[in-house]
Amino acid sequence: MYRARTVLALAVVAGLSTGALAATQVIHQQGRAFSEESVTVTKGGAITFLNDDTIPHNIMSTSKGNEFNLGSQPPGASTDVTFKETGDVAVICAIHPRMKMTVKVVD
Amino acid sequence: MMPRSLTARSLSLGTALALIVGFSSAGLGAALVGETKQVTLQQKGPSGTDALKALYRRPATIPFPKDNAYTPEKAALGKKLYFDTRLSVSMAQSCASCHSPSFGWGDGLAVGVGNGMNKLGRHSPTIVNAAWGEIFMWDGRLATLEDQALGPIQAAGEMNMPLDHLMQRLSGIPDYKPLFEAAFPREGMTPKTLAKAIATYERTVVSERAPFDAWIDGDEKAISEEAKRGFALFNGKAQCMTCHEGWNFTNDGFQDIGLPSKDVGRGEFAPGVIKMQHAFKTPGLREITRRAPFMHDGSLATLEQVIDHYDSGGVDRPSRSDLMRPLGLTAQEKSDLVAFLKTLTSNLTPTAAPVLPR
Numbered sequence: 001m002y003r004a005r006t007v008l009a010l011a012v013v014a015g016l017s018t019g020a021l022a023a024t025q026v027i028h029q030q031g032r033a034f035s036e037e038s039v040t041v042t043k044g045g046a047i048t049f050l051n052d053d054t055i056p057h058n059i060m061s062t063s064k065g066n067e068f069n070l071g072s073q074p075p076g077a078s079t080d081v082t083f084k085e086t087g088d089v090a091v092i093c094a095i096h097p098r099m100k101m102t103v104k105v106v107d
Numbered sequence: 108m109m110p111r112s113l114t115a116r117s118l119s120l121g122t123a124l125a126l127i128v129g130f131s132s133a134g135l136g137a138a139l140v141g142e143t144k145q146v147t148l149q150q151k152g153p154s155g156t157d158a159l160k161a162l163y164r165r166p167a168t169i170p171f172p173k174d175n176a177y178t179p180e181k182a183a184l185g186k187k188l189y190f191d192t193r194l195s196v197s198m199a200q201s202c203a204s205c206h207s208p209s210f211g212w213g214d215g216l217a218v219g220v221g222n223g224m225n226k227l228g229r230h231s232p233t234i235v236n237a238a239w240g241e242i243f244m245w246d247g248r249l250a251t252l253e254d255q256a257l258g259p260i261q262a263a264g265e266m267n268m269p270l271d272h273l274m275q276r277l278s279g280i281p282d283y284k285p286l287f288e289a290a291f292p293r294e295g296m297t298p299k300t301l302a303k304a305i306a307t308y309e310r311t312v313v314s315e316r317a318p319f320d321a322w323i324d325g326d327e328k329a330i331s332e333e334a335k336r337g338f339a340l341f342n343g344k345a346q347c348m349t350c351h352e353g354w355n356f357t358n359d360g361f362q363d364i365g366l367p368s369k370d371v372g373r374g375e376f377a378p379g380v381i382k383m384q385h386a387f388k389t390p391g392l393r394e395i396t397r398r399a400p401f402m403h404d405g406s407l408a409t410l411e412q413v414i415d416h417y418d419s420g421g422v423d424r425p426s427r428s429d430l431m432r433p434l435g436l437t438a439q440e441k442s443d444l445v446a447f448l449k450t451l452t453s454n455l456t457p458t459a460a461p462v463l464p465r
Binding site for chain 1: 136137138139140141142143144145146147148241242247349352358359360361362377379380381382383386428429430
């Protein structure tokens with residue numbers, strides 16, 4: 001099965017407090033798998049979660065300071081998540097326990 | 108918020124993402140979730156029977172974890188422990204009481220029966236192909252098969268056996284000591300080695316080759332034309348494979364399939380996640396005809412009733428899986444699906460009950 005790699009380069013002019021330029025990585029979900037096991041993002045930076053699979057996914061994290069829950073998202077849903085606290089964020093699909101990855105949020 | 112411009116280039120999607128204007132929600136002490144956009148995907152699932160069949164090929168070997176590699180000594184010890192009723196406080200129940208080779212490694216009951224012959228809340232799941240499991244129990248509350256092995260032993264409603272009491276009792280059975288020494292040199296008899304032995308044995312319980320496997324390998328006469336149509340429906344109109352995927356027919360996912368049970372299942376461990384309420388782990392379908400009654404609550408007696416449930420879409424509630432919807436299956440299509448499911452049962456070799464240490 002073709003595994004999409006992250007090939008989406010986003011030039012971001014952030015409306016956040018830093019106003020810094022940053023690259024946003026896209027995490028794909030084809031074949032009930034995240035396209036990356038681990039990604040690093042600068043504090044205040046965003047990751048795009050794109051459901052390019054054929055079924056719904058429920059991407060979320062309960063890691064302290066970076067909690068989020070995208071709910072059940074149909075194929076085609078694309079959502080940015082901005083991480084505010086440094087540390088390792090365990091990201092899962094609540095529906096599919098084999099889907100797990102880490103977002104490393106650094107200063 | 109300032110708009111963010113973006114340039115999208117995707118080999119697989121060929122999609123252009125709309126401009127993100129800002130964040131739709133924000134909360135203190137949490138990540139910020141932006142507005143969700145819907146992008147057009149170029150879906151390319153497997154098409155054609157041969158491509159589909161390739162997804163169902165049996166694996167050649169059983170996976171064992173690095174921290175509990177297979178040895179014949181562990182498996183032999185584990186088998187004795189698995190069948191030993193002295194692992195329960197009453198000395199009347201073993202692992203095999205509820206996960207019996209006589210019933211497809213379940214118990215043939217709607218719900219399990221525990222200590223004091225009290226009924227449990229859920230159907231005893233099969234242990235067939237547990238080696239491939241990602242997470243354990245109907246509600247996923249245990250992470251490994253080793254953890255799982257110790258769960259029902261200690262559970263008050265099940266075997267009700269505190270581990271210190273159990274190890275004391277096993278220490279009084281002289282023949283167990285050399286078996287533990289052989290399986291776990293220098294580790295001896297501990298709850299940890301007991302769990303490792305039982306888990307190792309459980310991983311050796313694998314569904315044998317069924318008519319379906321012969322068909323996958325190219326024998327066109329191995330299954331009926333009705334069953335072949337059922338396979339096409341399973342992967343097509345009925346969409347069973349969105350959850351029951353791969354050779355063991357599960358992705359270990361959690362779904363509320365709309366059974367009218369009050370049990371919140373996975374929701375107990377994910378209280379804020381709507382789709383986890385009433386969600387239970389998708390069971391594999393191997394040896395399915397030996398495992399009636401069906402579902403987490405044992406509420407459906409026959410495969411025909413199971414198909415009727417999916418055809419109806421079940422109880423429509425916020426937690427219900429987005430994959431559940433009325434299917435509009437004809438009587439012939441339902442019959443074809445059942446015919447297909449019946450091809451997943453093998454001619455299981457009888458399991459010899461072990462002679463136990465005294």
